Amino acid sequence: MTTARIDARFAKLKAENRAGFVPYVMTGDPSRDEALEILKGLPAAGADLIELGLAFSDPMAEGPPIQRAALRGLKAGMTLRGTLDLVADFRKTDQDTPLILMGYLNPVESYGYEAFARDAAEAGVDGIIVVDCPPEEAGPLSAALDAAEVSLIRLATPTSDDDRLKVIAEGTSGFVYYVSVAGVTGVKEAVAAEVAPAVERVRRASGLPVAVGFGVRTPERAAEIARVADAVVAGSVFVNEVAAALEANEPAVPRVLAKVKALSDAVKAARASAPQNSDFLAETV
Amino acid sequence: MPQTVPQTVNALSNSYAWPDAEGRFGPYGGRFVPETLMPLIHELDAAYKAAKADPSFQAELDGYLEHYVGRASPLYFAERLTEHFGGAKIWLKREDLNHTGAHKINNCMGQILLARRMGKTRIIAETGAGQHGVASATVCARFGLPCTVYMGAVDVARQQPNVFRMKLLGAEVSAVTAGAATLKDAMNEAMRDWVTNVADTYYIIGTAAGPAPYPAMVRDFQSVIGKEIKAQAQRQIGRLPDAVMACIGGGSNAIGAMHPFIEDEGVRLIGVEAAGHGLDTPDHAASLKGGRSGVLHGNRTYLLQDADGQILEGHSISAGLDYPGVGPEHAWLHDLGRGEYLSTTDDEALEAFQTLCKLEGIIPALESSHALARAGDVARELGKGGDLVIVLSGRGDKDINTVAQHLGVEL
Secondary structure, three states: OOOHHHHHHHHHHHHOOOOEEEEEEEOOOOOHHHHHHHHHHHHHHOOOOEEEEOOOOOOOOOOHHHHHHHHHHHHOOOOHHHHHHHHHHHHOOOOOOOEEEEEOHHHHHHHOHHHHHHHHHHHOOOEEEEOOOOHHHOHHHHHHHHHHOOEEOEEEOOOOOHHHHHHHHOOOOOOEEEEOOOOOOOOOOOOHHHHHHHHHHHHHHHOOOEEEEOOOOOHHHHHHHHOOOOEEEEOHHHHHHHHHHHHHOOOHHHHHHHHHHHHHHHHHHHOOOOOOOHHHHOOOO | OOOOOOOOOHHHOOOOOOOOOOOEEOOEEEEEOOHHHHHHHHHHHHHHHHHHOOHHHHHHHHHHHHHHHOOOOOEEEOHHHHHHHOOOEEEEEEHHHOHHHEOHHHHHHHHHHHHHHOOOOEEEEEEOOOHHHHHHHHHHHHHOOOEEEEEEHHHHHHOHHHHHHHHHOOOEEEEEOOOOOOHHHHHHHHHHHHHHOOOOEEEEOOOOOOOOOHHHHHHHHHHHHHHHHHHHHHHHOOOOOOEEEEEEOOOHHHHHHHHHHOOOOOOEEEEEEEEEOOOOOOOOOOHHHHOEEEEEOEEEEEEOEOOOOOEOOOOOOOOOOOOOOOOHHHHHHHHHOOEEEEEEEHHHHHHHHHHHHHHHOOOEOHHHHHHHOOHHHHHHHHOOOOEEEEEEOEEOHHHHHHHHHHOOOOO
C-alpha cells in the first residue's frame, strides 16, 4: 500500500525536528460550505495533517463537544458520500496535507467496505480511524482499504499492555494514534509525564510515528505533548469554537482557524523552547 | 462440539454451538468497541469462562436465584385465556413473579456475582423501562456496591415509579439528554462511563446484546427461564410444548426461553417485536422485520438505520422495547429460520394488556403484552391439541400510568 503523503509528512517533520499538529474538525459543521472553508484554511493555520470527523448518530467514545458537532453535521445534511465529496473539493486546493477520516463503523459498513475504500482513495483520503473497529474485527475492512491504498490507522490507549500493542501494531501503517486518557474526547486532560513513556512503548512496538490525542485543549498542553510525541491531535477545542460562534452569531471559520493557529504555533515552538527540565511537564491548567 | 455448523435449519440439531471463539453468531455479534475497552472485554471473557466452568459459581448463583429471586417461577396454565382464543393450551411462564417483578433480575444476579469475583467495586447499568435499572440497583444494594444507572431523560419522565425505586435502593439515576434521550442514548452514556472508569467499574448490560461475551453471557443467565420451562412442561404437560413465544426488545427474555429449545426441532421459537404505530410507518422498534444489518453498541446485528447508516430512534408504547437494535443471536436465528419473528402494534399490545387483566387477574408488563397479543393467532394455528408457552416477562404495575393515559383515563 502507499502511505506516501503520510510518510512524506512525518519525514519532513522529523527533518525539522518538531512534532506535527493535527487539528480535528467535524464534517459539515456548521455547514458544508463553512466546513470546506475551514478545511481549506487549515494548512495555512498550521495543520501538518488533518483529521476530519465523520458524523455519526451514536458516537460512543466522544464527549459532549464532538457529540454535538456530529449532530450539527448531520443536521446540515452531511452524509458519508457528502464527506468524500468535501474531501475531493479540499484536494483541489491542497495535494500535500495528509487527510485522515475519523469515525464509527456503521456508516462505512452501510456504504460497503470496497465501495468506500475505492471512493475514499479517489477523493484523496489518506487514512481512516474507525473508533469502534478493533483489530479483532478489522479484517474485511482492512483488506478493502489495503486494496485501495488507504491506511487503517490504529488506536493505542493507556490500557494497552505490550502484548496488546503487538496486536494493534500488526498490519498497521502510516502512524499510530495514542489515546492519551482512558475516557471520551474532550473531558480529561492528558498528562505529558504519563504520555512520554507510553509513546515510547508504542513507537517501539509499531516502528511508526505516534500521534497523541484526547485531552489536548490548550496551547500549553499541546506544547507539552509536542515535546514527547511525533504529532499532537486536538479536536474538541475546535468544535467548541464552532458552537461558540453559532451562539454569538459570529462567523465560525475565522474563529476555528485562529484557534488552530494558536495551538499549532505552540506545537511548532515547543521543542525549540523546551527546557530539559521535568518541572515543565507539571500541570499548567 | 464443533465451532462451525452448516447454515441450515436441519443441521441445527445437536450441533448448535454459537457463538464461535470470536463471539460471533454467524456474521453477527463480535466486539466492536473502542480500543480502550478491548483489554477489559478480553478480561471479562476469560473471567466469565472461568466462572462458567466453576461449579461453585453456579451453586452460589442457584442459591440466590432460589432464595432471593424466588425461583423457580411457575408455568401457569391460563385456562380462561385458552378458552377465549379457542386454540392450543396457553401456558404463562411467570417471570413477573420474580423479585423486582421481571426477568431482568436473573441476569443481574449472575453478573453481580461475576463482578464480585472479578474484584470490581463499582457498577453501572443502562435502563429503558427501568426494570433492568431496578434489578441492577437491587443486586447492588444486596451486595453493597455503588450503582449508577443511565436512563434517557424521556424514560425518566415516563417511568417515575421505577426511578424512585432505584433511588430507594441506593442507586444514582443519571438522566441522559443526548440524542432522543431513550434507551439507545442511555447505552451510549453507559459505554462512555465504562471507557472512562475502566479500572474499577463493571458494566451490567441488561439485554443479550453488546460486545462479546455479553450476548452469550446474558443468554446463559436468562436460560434459567427456558430450562425451567422444559422441566415444567415435561412434568405438567408430559412433553415439550409446540411453541415458546416471548417479546423482543434486545431480546433477553426471549433468548433465555428459546436457547434450551434450539436443538428441539419440534418446538417453534417465536419472538414478537414492537411494531409501534405499524411496520409501514417510521415509528416502530422492529429491527428484524424493519431494519438491516449494521454495527452498534459493540455488536453487529439488525438495526433501524437510514440509508447513510445513521441509527434511527425506535418507537414503542413500551419503554423496554423501543431500542433500534436486537441481540445478535436473534439476528442469527432469524437468518437461519430457526426463530420466527412476529410483531405487535401499540394498540394491539394495549388490548392484550387489558385482556390478560380481565381474564386471568394478571397485570402484564406492556413489553410482555406484545407477546400476549400474538397468543390468539399462534394458539389457533397450533390448534386444540397444542401447547403454547408465552413468557410473561414482567408485571405491569409500572405501566399503569402509560396505559391510563392511552385509554384517556386520568389518575
